[in-house]
Amino acid sequence: MKRYILIFCLFLFSSAFAQTSINNYKYVIVPERFSFLKEADQYSLNSMTKQLLENKGFTVFFDNNELPAEIANNKCQVLSADVAEKSNMFTTKLTLTLKDCRGNIVFTSKVGTSREKDYNTGYNLALRDAFSSLDQVSYTYNGSNGNVNQTAAATTVVPTPSSVTVKPAAATVPPVTPVVQPATNQEGKTLYAQAIPNGYQLIDTTPKKVLTILKTSSENYFIASNDTVNGIVLKVNDEWFFEYYNNGKLVSEKLLVKF
Numbered sequence: 001m002k003r004y005i006l007i008f009c010l011f012l013f014s015s016a017f018a019q020t021s022i023n024n025y026k027y028v029i030v031p032e033r034f035s036f037l038k039e040a041d042q043y044s045l046n047s048m049t050k051q052l053l054e055n056k057g058f059t060v061f062f063d064n065n066e067l068p069a070e071i072a073n074n075k076c077q078v079l080s081a082d083v084a085e086k087s088n089m090f091t092t093k094l095t096l097t098l099k100d101c102r103g104n105i106v107f108t109s110k111v112g113t114s115r116e117k118d119y120n121t122g123y124n125l126a127l128r129d130a131f132s133s134l135d136q137v138s139y140t141y142n143g144s145n146g147n148v149n150q151t152a153a154a155t156t157v158v159p160t161p162s163s164v165t166v167k168p169a170a171a172t173v174p175p176v177t178p179v180v181q182p183a184t185n186q187e188g189k190t191l192y193a194q195a196i197p198n199g200y201q202l203i204d205t206t207p208k209k210v211l212t213i214l215k216t217s218s219e220n221y222f223i224a225s226n227d228t229v230n231g232i233v234l235k236v237n238d239e240w241f242f243e244y245y246n247n248g249k250l251v252s253e254k255l256l257v258k259f
Helices: 002-022 042-056 119-135 150-154
Strands: 027-030 059-062 078-085 092-099 105-108 112-114 190-196 199-203 209-215 221-225 230-236 239-246 249-258
Touching: 002 105, 027 042, 042 059, 042 078, 042 119, 042 249, 092 119, 112 119, 119 221, 190 209, 199 221
Parallel strands: 027 059, 027 078, 190 249
Antiparallel strands: 078 092, 092 105, 092 112, 190 199, 199 209, 209 221, 221 230, 230 239, 239 249
16 A cells, blocks of 8 residues: 555656746757658658647747757757657557756656557657647746756856857847638638548538548547648547648648538
């Protein structure tokens, strides 16, 4: 009995520690390619990781981006994100880890899984499943890690003055967010699901086919497509969303569907 109480206490302690730790960080760096992938942003996993971390409230950069001076000069203000794979023939398995500048693990997700055979869909679902454990941890940046980790950053060897090239500070220009035209343009409009082999076609009141959605191993996920994009339709908190990528950016459209 004492053993189970000890394990439970350790679990509570580790959960509280993770929550406190991630609150110390505002920035996260995501690699352009995870080690188990053959090419940069394969299956859009790196872009999706960046987007999901931004949805959580972090400010996220790819490792090949130019970093603001605030963190370029002190990497101990930044967490490094990584996704590891331990899949087998039948199941895709992904785990998210967040590490500090010393390589210490600040957060590890549960193993996200998917039995979907299509690679794009399977990796997508497994990554979202892994992120569901991060969603259960409250995150609010408390601004404390800049002071805590400044000592560690100060140990960096400073080059001699002769080797230093002084560059004028570049003016900070706010990024311009392009206007993304919705792929369905059905916001606030009801779509009706008509059964087809292996799924449904969603039609409007015209009637016009807006999307084709195909069943997966999960009743709340569908592989979706129309004449312009491919993506997924998924159910979140009793609401349906069509998600896809447009120029490397994850787009999520809310749908009103009657089955």
